[in-house]
Every structure is written in C-alpha cells, then in structure tokens.
Amino acid sequence: MSSVDLAPWTSVTDATAYGRALLVGDRVRLRALHEEDLPQLDRWWQDEELMALQADAVRPRPPGSQTETFRRWSVNDSSTAVGFSVVARDGGELVGHVTMWGADVRTRCATLAIIVGSEHTGQGYGTGAVRVALRYAFQEMGLHRVQLQVWAANDRALATYARAGFREEGRRREVSFHAGRWHDEVLMAVLEHEWRDLATDP
Numbered sequence: 001m002s003s004v005d006l007a008p009w010t011s012v013t014d015a016t017a018y019g020r021a022l023l024v025g026d027r028v029r030l031r032a033l034h035e036e037d038l039p040q041l042d043r044w045w046q047d048e049e050l051m052a053l054q055a056d057a058v059r060p061r062p063p064g065s066q067t068e069t070f071r072r073w074s075v076n077d078s079s080t081a082v083g084f085s086v087v088a089r090d091g092g093e094l095v096g097h098v099t100m101w102g103a104d105v106r107t108r109c110a111t112l113a114i115i116v117g118s119e120h121t122g123q124g125y126g127t128g129a130v131r132v133a134l135r136y137a138f139q140e141m142g143l144h145r146v147q148l149q150v151w152a153a154n155d156r157a158l159a160t161y162a163r164a165g166f167r168e169e170g171r172r173r174e175v176s177f178h179a180g181r182w183h184d185e186v187l188m189a190v191l192e193h194e195w196r197d198l199a200t201d202p
C-alpha cells in the first residue's frame, strides 16, 4: 500500500499532501497535457519502430494526424476517462503519455493505454507511469478494474504491466498481422483489491 493510501485524511494538511503526491511516482509525474507536448507525442505515435507494437498496422500518417486524438484523450472533463502527459520526475522532460478510458458508473472498469518515447524506453518510466495511473484509477476515479490489450510479442510491455500488477486473463488468437504472419493479443487486468495487496509505492 502506498504512502498516499496511508494518509489518515483528517485535516487540510492531509488533503493537500494527498493532492501533491497523487500524480507523482519515484520516476515520473503525470500532468495535464500541454499544447507544446503535442508535436513530440505525435512524432512518437508515428514512429515506425513503435507502430508495430501499438497499432493494428504499420501505416504512418502525415505529421499532426494524432494531435487531435491526444487532445481528446487528455481533456479530463468527465469521470469516465483521463489522459496525462508523462514527464520525468527529475527535470520534467516529456517521456510519454498515458490514458484510461471507457469507465462507467456500473462496471467501474477502464482500459489503459500508454506510450513511452523510443529514446526513453527501458528506463523505468513505463512501469512508473502505469503504477501512478493505477493509483489514480483506484484512489481517485473509484474504479474497480483496469484492463488492457497487448500484442503477445511485446515482451517489454508484458513485463512492465506484470510488474505493475496486471495479470493475464486470456488471449485473442491470431488477431494481429505483421511480418507476413498472425500474432496473438494478450488480455490483462488488475482489480482494485489486487492492487491494494501489492503494497508498492509508485
């Protein structure tokens, strides 16, 4: 359980400490999307190297094509979805973007998607961002479950999600086509009580 959970929440001091810490982890801070983040996020999204990992097809689109989508993901004006820019905790450099969408009052389940820029992968930012996002999901959005889909060949993402507490729930067989062959998709999720039992501080 994280230090944010342990706050007794009986005073203004507790409430402001919670607000300060909620979106901050060891490695990253999640913050609102800034207009100046958009060109870089759009470039990462169009990066052919990352495209086969996160999209149905390697199909580069003109610069700026994803800008409106990142804006829409990050508008944060409802209780059903959120999107944040991910910045390094030290220095504040933009390293990626994380979103959770599709929650509703009855199911309290959202789907998580994340991208870390290619020059920033493998440095703990993805794990850190997913952990902070889960804290936000369960402590602030009131979710019961967070789910995601990942191509079975994306061992780096699978390792990241497992470390943050996601468990494999099943597979959609041969749904993705790259390099002339079919690939499976792994379905993963983490439940609120599982997350509480993890006892990790993001």
Ligand SMILES: CC(C)(COP(=O)(O)OP(=O)(O)OC[C@H]1O[C@@H](n2cnc3c(N)ncnc32)[C@H](O)[C@@H]1OP(=O)(O)O)[C@@H](O)C(=O)NCCC(=O)NCCS
Pocket: 050, 053, 054, 114, 115, 116, 117, 120, 121, 122, 123, 124, 125, 126, 127, 128, 149, 150, 151, 154, 155, 156, 157, 159, 160, 163
């Ligand atoms: C998936 C992603 C979010 C992970 O974020 P990240 O910052 O790279 O992840 P981290 O550095 O926190 O952790 C990566 C883990 O995978 C391991 N890893 C790194 N490169 C790897 C590789 N090529 N193969 C297998 N494992 C790898 C790391 O060792 C680390 O695990 P460890 O700490 O147990 O050693 C990020 O790499 C990304 O956005 N990639 C491009 C797009 C993508 O794959 N999106 C996900 C779509 S579902």
